[in-house]
Amino acid sequence: MRYISTRGQAPALSFEEAMLSGLARDGGLYVPETVPTMSAEDIRALHGLSYEETAFRVMRPFVGDSFTDETFGDLIAKAYAGFGHGARAPMVQLAPGHFLLELFHGPTLAFKDFAMQLIGQLFEEALTRRGERVTIVGATSGDTGSAAIEAFKGLDAVDVFILYPHGRVSEVQRRQMTTPTEANVHAVALDGHFDDCQARLKDMFNDFAFRDEVRLAGVNSINWARVLAQVVYYFSAAVSLGAPDRKVSFTVPTGNFGDVFAGYIAKKMGLPIDRLVVATNQNDILHRCLTSGDYVTSEVHPSVSPSMDIQVSSNFERVLFDAYGRDGNAVAQLMDELKSGGGFHVSQGALQALREHFESGRASEDETLATIKAARASMGELLCPHSAVGVKVADEHRAPDTPMVTLATAHPAKFPDAVEQASGIRPPLPERMADLFDREERMTRAPNDLSALETLIRERIPQ
Ligand SMILES: Cc1ncc(COP(=O)(O)O)c(C=O)c1O
Numbered sequence: 001m002r003y004i005s006t007r008g009q010a011p012a013l014s015f016e017e018a019m020l021s022g023l024a025r026d027g028g029l030y031v032p033e034t035v036p037t038m039s040a041e042d043i044r045a046l047h048g049l050s051y052e053e054t055a056f057r058v059m060r061p062f063v064g065d066s067f068t069d070e071t072f073g074d075l076i077a078k079a080y081a082g083f084g085h086g087a088r089a090p091m092v093q094l095a096p097g098h099f100l101l102e103l104f105h106g107p108t109l110a111f112k113d114f115a116m117q118l119i120g121q122l123f124e125e126a127l128t129r130r131g132e133r134v135t136i137v138g139a140t141s142g143d144t145g146s147a148a149i150e151a152f153k154g155l156d157a158v159d160v161f162i163l164y165p166h167g168r169v170s171e172v173q174r175r176q177m178t179t180p181t182e183a184n185v186h187a188v189a190l191d192g193h194f195d196d197c198q199a200r201l202k203d204m205f206n207d208f209a210f211r212d213e214v215r216l217a218g219v220n221s222i223n224w225a226r227v228l229a230q231v232v233y234y235f236s237a238a239v240s241l242g243a244p245d246r247k248v249s250f251t252v253p254t255g256n257f258g259d260v261f262a263g264y265i266a267k268k269m270g271l272p273i274d275r276l277v278v279a280t281n282q283n284d285i286l287h288r289c290l291t292s293g294d295y296v297t298s299e300v301h302p303s304v305s306p307s308m309d310i311q312v313s314s315n316f317e318r319v320l321f322d323a324y325g326r327d328g329n330a331v332a333q334l335m336d337e338l339k340s341g342g343g344f345h346v347s348q349g350a351l352q353a354l355r356e357h358f359e360s361g362r363a364s365e366d367e368t369l370a371t372i373k374a375a376r377a378s379m380g381e382l383l384c385p386h387s388a389v390g391v392k393v394a395d396e397h398r399a400p401d402t403p404m405v406t407l408a409t410a411h412p413a414k415f416p417d418a419v420e421q422a423s424g425i426r427p428p429l430p431e432r433m434a435d436l437f438d439r440e441e442r443m444t445r446a447p448n449d450l451s452a453l454e455t456l457i458r459e460r461i462p463q
């Protein structure tokens with residue numbers, strides 16, 4: 001199994017090499033050369049399996065010879081052992097034909113734990129075997145950062161630096177990143193928004209001298225391993241609703257396009273997904289692009305669903321690669337236009353290819369809050385604002401005979417202010433985090449400046 005870059009100019013890598021590299025050296029993102037498929041019989045055989053067994057069968061073909069079966073199975077078991085629900089990703093029924101896939105039972109209460117807990121295990125195993133050490137730098141709008149810190153804190157072979165936008169994450173998210181005491185954890189509050197954090201991270205990857213000097217690694221969803229781990233819950237959900245003998249649709253609250261891209265991979269593998277609905281908040285560049293073909297960035301407007309306050313949606317590049325017939329030059333040209341001019345136009349053929357798989361919708365701030373209120377009143381379900389964006393858009397895209405699954409991407413207690421504003425209820429943190437507000441915070445303020453960030457990282461890592 002080999003991985004190739006979406007810009008066509010970087011060498012193909014194994015799963016382990018692609019995982020440890022993060023971004024390709026031509027600036028592109030790694031994708032599998034070919035996507036392995038599962039037959040209807042393979043999918044039927046998932047019925048009744050545990051989440052861990054399903055994860056093994058779905059992911060195994062992508063891993064190649066990077067890990068033995070036994071090691072890979074053990075690492076999956078360790079990754080999910082700390083989840084607060086036996087099913088790992090349970091589903092509840094919101095309304096006839098509409099289900100909520102709860103992805104917030106991991107240690108940091110967001111869907112990011114599904115991938116991050118696993119790649120923490122995979123990194124540790126691979127780095128120990130290779131006798132190597134890496135510097136992980138991550139960009140976060142709140143959830144990736146806390147999940148990465150939880151997964152990598154205290155590991156010998158890793159330093160982890162998380163860039164988050166100062167003043168633009170919820171207090172719970174910030175405290176999850178700033179209160180761990182392990183010396184290898186560095187929370188960095190950047191003066192800017194999430195797109196600035198992500199842009200500086202990509203700049204570091206493209207500064208080869210720095211990249212090689214600190215042995216830079218990335219755990220954002222630019223890392224293929226992140227996407228792969230998220231493919232699994234599409235299978236577990238669809239199988240429990242009758243796949244492969246029944247089609248299922250999914251609505252995915254979307255920012256960086258990683259989670260919904262995982263659904264697209266599940267579909268390419270053979271899972272009978274009817275529709276994949278991209279749900280955005282008021283920062284709706286993806287909805288506008290799928291509607292008009294114009295991908296044009298504008299100012300980021302802070303919202304009640306801050307983790308999706310994103311304009312430069314990194315994984316969109318992966319789906320454009322397919323939509324343009326896997327033409328790396330065409331993708332590189334679009335990305336150059338994005339960098340120099342703030343946008344690009346998707347060709348008619350590529351747009352048609354995208355629309356074969358994706359529908360889209362947006363939720364305004366008022367609609368998001370109204371959905372939280374209505375879900376609580378009618379179903380007793382307390383939604384986080386991101387999940388509420390999904391539920392609102394899903395309701396507009398449901399078809400009578402196909403079950404719709406909306407991904408509930410975070411626990412409402414991560415966003416207590418918005419949830420209380422909408423529903424009058426302030427959701428408490430789970431017991432194990434009850435003292436989060438008493439713990440001491442530790443973070444570094446930094447300007448939105450590449451060389452200042454590189455200096456900060458150099459000074460902090462062991463020489
Ligand atoms: C709670 C929550 N929901 C949804 C999203 C969107 O996921 P993605 O970036 O994979 O589209 C994010 C982060 O981006 C998130 O933290």
Ligand SMILES: N[C@@H](CCOP(=O)(O)O)C(=O)O
Nearest residue numbers: 140141142143144220221256
């Ligand atoms: N919402 C994310 C943004 C980064 O997304 P990623 O999936 O690419 O890591 C966050 O919470 O940080």
